[in-house]
Amino acid sequence: MFQLKGYTHLAAGIAAGYILSGTPAGMIAAGAGALLPDLDTPHSMLGSKIPLLSVIGGGHRGWMHSFIGLAVFSLPVYLYNPQAGYAVATGCITHLVLDxxxxxxxxxxxxxxxxxxxxxxxxxxxxxxxxxxxLVLFAAFERR
Structure with a gap:
């Protein structure tokens, strides 16, 4: 079957970032956040770039696909920049919901x-x- 390799998660994250922030920075941060949970597999969009992280991920849909993963990915960003932290969390949440x-x-x-x-x-x-x-179409028309 045709696999999108993260593009679905990326599109949903970017759309959610657009709906919530309407800024390019928010869209980028949410898009990145939407890809982070799949770092637990070396076959994902980001995991293929950093394959060693899949080892600490404990297998696909382990801790990185949980509230623990959500906190690990978004809390450090939030401490540095709260708006970016919210956007990363939004992207992670879209990933979890889609999964x-x-x-x-x-x-x-x-x-x-x-x-x-x-x-x-x-x-x-x-x-x-x-x-x-x-979702993407809704995002496109929501901000009009």
Whole structure:
């Protein structure tokens, strides 16, 4: 099946950053935040650039796909620049929500509990891509 390799997460993060901040900096920070949880796999957009980080990620959809990962990625940025920290957190949250739409889900309270999913839509399916397209279009018209 055709894999988008992070472009869906990137588009959703940028769109969310645009809706919340309307600034290029907010869009970039949210887009980056949307890619960070997948550092836990060497096959992701960022993980392929920094493959050693996948070792500390503990496997795909481990701690980096949880509230712990959200804090690890966004809190240091927030301490340096609160607006950028909120944008990174927004991007991470869009990633988690999108991953919760497919059957694998995420373990939000890692290491406790189980993987949770919302709808069971397979990644890179037509429905998933349409959902992100609608989000991007909504973002484009929201700021008008």
């Amino acid at each position: 919760m739409l497919n059957p694998s889900g995420v373990k939000l309270f890692w290491p406790f509990g189980r993987h949770r999913h919302i709808l069971g839509i397979p990644s890179s399916s037509i429905i998933a891509n349409l959902a992100v397209t609608v």
